[in-house]
Amino acid sequence: MALIELKHLTKTFKGKTQTVDALRDINLDINQGDIYGIIGMSGAGKSTLVRCINFLEKPTSGSVVIDGKDLSTLTPAELRKLRQEVSMIFQHFNLLQQRDVRGNIAFAMEIAGMKRDAINKRIDELLEIVGLTDRQHNYPSQLSGGQQQRVAIARALATNPKIILCDEATSALDPTTTTSILNLLREINKKMGITIVIITHEMSVVESTCSHVAIIDNGTLVETGRVEDVFSHPKSSAARKLIFRKTGADAPPLGKRMIRIVFEGNASSEPILADLVMECRVAVNIMHAETRDVGGKAFGHMILQLPEERVQQEKVIYYLQSRSIHVEEV
Amino acid sequence: MALEKLIPLLMDGIKDTLYMTTISTLFAYLLGMPLALALVLTSPKGLKPMPLLYRVMDFVVNIFRSIPFLILMILVIPVTRFIAGKSYGSTATIVPLVIAAAPYVARMIESSLLEVDPGVIEAAQSMGASIPQIVFKVLIPEAKTSLIVGATISSGTILGYSAMSGAIGGGGLGQIAISYGYNRYQTDVLVATVVLLVILMQIIQIVGMFISRKTDKRVRE
Ligand SMILES: Nc1ncnc2c1ncn2[C@@H]1O[C@H](COP(=O)(O)OP(=O)(O)OP(=O)(O)O)[C@@H](O)[C@H]1O
Ligand SMILES: [Mg+2]
Numbered sequence: 001m002a003l004i005e006l007k008h009l010t011k012t013f014k015g016k017t018q019t020v021d022a023l024r025d026i027n028l029d030i031n032q033g034d035i036y037g038i039i040g041m042s043g044a045g046k047s048t049l050v051r052c053i054n055f056l057e058k059p060t061s062g063s064v065v066i067d068g069k070d071l072s073t074l075t076p077a078e079l080r081k082l083r084q085e086v087s088m089i090f091q092h093f094n095l096l097q098q099r100d101v102r103g104n105i106a107f108a109m110e111i112a113g114m115k116r117d118a119i120n121k122r123i124d125e126l127l128e129i130v131g132l133t134d135r136q137h138n139y140p141s142q143l144s145g146g147q148q149q150r151v152a153i154a155r156a157l158a159t160n161p162k163i164i165l166c167d168e169a170t171s172a173l174d175p176t177t178t179t180s181i182l183n184l185l186r187e188i189n190k191k192m193g194i195t196i197v198i199i200t201h202e203m204s205v206v207e208s209t210c211s212h213v214a215i216i217d218n219g220t221l222v223e224t225g226r227v228e229d230v231f232s233h234p235k236s237s238a239a240r241k242l243i244f245r246k247t248g249a250d251a252p253p254l255g256k257r258m259i260r261i262v263f264e265g266n267a268s269s270e271p272i273l274a275d276l277v278m279e280c281r282v283a284v285n286i287m288h289a290e291t292r293d294v295g296g297k298a299f300g301h302m303i304l305q306l307p308e309e310r311v312q313q314e315k316v317i318y319y320l321q322s323r324s325i326h327v328e329e330v
Numbered sequence: 331m332a333l334e335k336l337i338p339l340l341m342d343g344i345k346d347t348l349y350m351t352t353i354s355t356l357f358a359y360l361l362g363m364p365l366a367l368a369l370v371l372t373s374p375k376g377l378k379p380m381p382l383l384y385r386v387m388d389f390v391v392n393i394f395r396s397i398p399f400l401i402l403m404i405l406v407i408p409v410t411r412f413i414a415g416k417s418y419g420s421t422a423t424i425v426p427l428v429i430a431a432a433p434y435v436a437r438m439i440e441s442s443l444l445e446v447d448p449g450v451i452e453a454a455q456s457m458g459a460s461i462p463q464i465v466f467k468v469l470i471p472e473a474k475t476s477l478i479v480g481a482t483i484s485s486g487t488i489l490g491y492s493a494m495s496g497a498i499g500g501g502g503l504g505q506i507a508i509s510y511g512y513n514r515y516q517t518d519v520l521v522a523t524v525v526l527l528v529i530l531m532q533i534i535q536i537v538g539m540f541i542s543r544k545t546d547k548r549v550r551e
Contacts, residue, residue: 054456083458094453098471098547110467111459139547152453159457 001068002029003162003195004053009062011048022048024219026062030212032162035189035196037210037227039203039242045219046199050165053197054086055079067162084112087156091168093148095140101127101151102136108158126154130184146177153184157192164188167199182209203242207231215239232262232299233326256305257313258287262326263300272323273302280319282312303330331510331519339506340522346420347502347530350492354427355435355485361428362435365391367465369436370443377451377461394433399491402430403498418499423492431488438480442473475546482538486531493527503527 009026012019022045030036040046051057052064055071064071066086074082087108095104102123109119127133130150140148149169156164166185170178186209189196198210206213206227213231214224217238223230234240244260263272276284285305306313320327331339369387372380397405403426407417414422446469454468470477496504503523511520543549 056452056456080458080460083456086456088453088456090449090453092449094447094449096450096468096472097447098474100547107454107467108457111454111457111463141548155457165456 003032003034003067004028004030004197005063005065006049006053007063007065009049009052009064010060011045011052011057012060021219023052023059026216026221028214028221028224030195030197032195033189033193034212035186035198035210037198037200037206037213038216039200039206039213040216040238041242042201044216046201046216047167049216050088050167050197050199053163053165054083054088056088084108084159085161086163086165087159087161088165088167089149089152089156089169091171093140093145093152093172095148095151095155097140100137100139101132101143104140104151105154105158108155112159122158123154126157129157129188130154144177145173146181149173149177149181150184153181153188157188157194161194163195163197165197165199168201169198170205171200171202178205179208185209215242228264228299232264232301258303258305258330259317259320260301260303260328260330261320262328264326272320272325275323276316276319280312280315282307282316284316331516336519336522339510339519340503340526343501343503343506343523344526344530347489347492347504347527350420350423350427350495350500350502351485351489354424354431354488354492355481357424357428358431358435358484358488359481361432362439365432365436366439366443367469369440370469371461371465377455377464391433391436394430395437397430399426399430399494400497402426403495403500420501423495423500427488427491427495430491431484434487435480435484438484439477442476442480443469445476446472475542475548478538478542478545482535482542485538486534489527489530489534 006026006028009023010021011023012021026049038046038049048057052059053066055064059072066082069082071079071082096107099107105123105126106119109122114122123136124133127136130153132147132150132154135143135147140151143151152169153164164185169185170181173181182205185196185198188194198205200206210227212225213227215222215230215236215238217236222236222238223234230239231243234243261272273284273286276282284307286302287305288303290301304316306316317327365387369384369391370376371378372384372387374381374384376384394402403423406426406429409429410417410422410425413425416422450472451464451468454464459467492500492502493504493507494500496502496506496508499505503526507520507523510516511523
C-alpha cells in the first residue's frame with residue numbers, strides 16, 4: 001500500500017465572477033522512500049495539490065489517504081496530530097522573524113507538546129544534521145536564504161515526520177545553494193527513509209534529486225512514473241514542453257525535418273553520431289545536444305536536422321533505430 | 331499666577347493626567363485585545379471565518395470610531411454615572427476614555443496582527459498548531475514590534491482625549507488649561523499646561539519607539 005494515495009482528487013475555487021478548476025481527477029500513489037517530483041508550469045495547480053496532501057486545502061472531492069488514514073474522516077485534533085508527521089517547507093522559508101534559529105526549531109516541538117529538555121537535546125541533533133550549530137543564536141534576518149532554508153528543514157525534521165512536502169523550496173535560491181539544499185534533502189531521504197514530495201517548475205531539480213515524477217498541466221496529471229522513463233520518453237506535449245523548454249524544439253523552422261534522438265545508459269558512451277556519418281555518408285546538423293545524469297544513469301538527447309533528401313532522411317532514421325536508439329520527429 | 335501656587339497646581343494636573351491616561355490605556359487594551367483577535371480570527375480570510383459575527387463587530391467598532399470624543403463623552407454620561415457614581419473628575423472620566431479608546435485600540439491591534447506574514451501562519455498550521463497556539467506563539471510575538479508602536483500611538487491619543495475631557499468636567503492638565511487659561515484669561519497657566527502636554531507626549535513617543543526598536547529582531551545588528 002502506498003504511503004500517500006490521492007484518489008480522484010478535484011479542487012475547484014469558486015470566486016465571485018469565475019470558478020477555477022485547479023485540480024481535476026488527480027490519481028497518484030507515492031510510496032514510502034520515494035522522492036517524488038511534481039512539476040508543471042506556473043498556475044498548473046502544483047501548490048494546490050501539495051496543500052491538499054496535508055489538508056491545508058480541503059479538496060472539493062476525492063480523497064487523500066496517508067498511511068492508510070483517509071484525511072477527510074479525521075477530527076480537527078486528529079488532523080493536527082497527523083500534520084506532525086507530514087512536515088512542509090516553503091519557497092520563502094516562513095520562519096518566525098522574532099525567534100532565533102534554536103527558537104524556530106523549538107517551535108515545531110512546542111506545538112507537538114514536547115518537554116523543554118527533550119526539545120533542547122533534539123535541537124542540538126538537528127543543528128548538527130543541517131550544519132548550523134555555529135549559527136544557532138542568530139535570527140532569520142541575519143541568515144542567508146540557504147541558511148534559512150536549512151533552519152526550515154531542521155524544523156521540518158524536528159517531529160520525526162514520515163513525509164516532507166517541499167513547495168518550490170529552492171526557487172528563491174541561487175544554483176549553488178539549490179544544489180546544497182537538494183543534496184541535504186537526498187541525504188535525509190536516504191538516511192532516515194523519509195518520503196519527500198518536491199514541487200517545482202524547474203526540470204533540473206527533478207533530474208538531480210527525484211526518483212519519480214508527475215507532470216501536472218492545467219490541473220491534470222498528464223504523466224507519472226520513474227524519472228528516467230518519463231524524461232527519456234515523454235509522451236505528452238506538456239512533458240515535452242517542460243523537458244525541452246530551453247531548446248525551442250517544439251517549433252522547428254518550416255521545411256526542415258528534424259528528429260530528436262535519445263541515448264540511454266551505455267549508449268551515450270558509444271560514438272553513435274560518428275558511426276552514423278560514416279555508415280550513411282550523410283551530413284546531419286546538430287541543432288541541440290544535452291546529456292544529463294538522471295538517477296545515476298547517463299542519458300542524453302539531441303536534436304538533429306536531417307539532410308534535404310527523403311531517402312537519406314530515412315536512411316538516418318533506419319540506422320539509428322537499428323542501433324536501438326529512440327527516434328522521434330519534432 | 332504666583333509660582334508657589336502654580337507649581338503644585340500643575341503637579342496635581344500631571345498626576346491626574348498620567349493617572350487617567352495609564353488606567354484608560356490599560357483598560358482599553360484589556361477590551362481592545364480580545365476584540366482585535368476576534369476581528370482577525372473571524373474575518374473572511376481569518377483562521378475561523380464567521381462572516382456574520384465579523385460584520386457585526388466591524389460595524390460596532392466603526393460606529394464608536396466615528397463619534398467625536400467630546401460628543402461620546404456626553405452620550406455615555408449615564409453609563410459613567412452607573413459605573414463611577416458621578417460624571418465628573420478624573421476617575422469618572424476613565425469610563426468614556428475607555429469606551430472611546432477600546433475600539434481605536436482594537437483597530438490598531440488588528441492592523442498590527444494583519445501585518446504578520448501569512449506564510450508563517452501557514453507554516454504553523456502545517457505543523458499542526460491549534461488556533462490558540464497560533465495566536466500566542468505566532469500572531470502576538472511576531473507582531474510585537476508593531477504592537478508596541480501601536481501602543482505608543484494609542485496612549486498618545488488617549489493623553490489627548492484626557493486633556494480634551496477637561497472641557498466638560500474631566501480632570502488633569504486639560505481641566506486646568508480650560509478653567510484657568512480659558513475661563514479666567516490666565517495665559518501663563520494655559521501656556522504652561524500646553525508645554526507640559528507636549529513634553530508628556532514626547533516622552534511617551536520616545537520611550538515607546540525605543541522599546542519597539544530594542545525588541546525587534548528583524549534588524550541586522
Ligand atoms: N485560494 C484560491 N482562490 C482562487 N483561485 C485559486 C486559489 N489558489 C489557487 N487558485 C488558482 O488555482 C490555479 C492553480 O494554482 P496553484 O497556486 O496551485 O498553481 P501553481 O502550479 O502552484 O503555480 P506557481 O508555479 O505559480 O506557484 C491557479 O489558476 C490559481 O489562480
Ligand atoms: Mg505554487
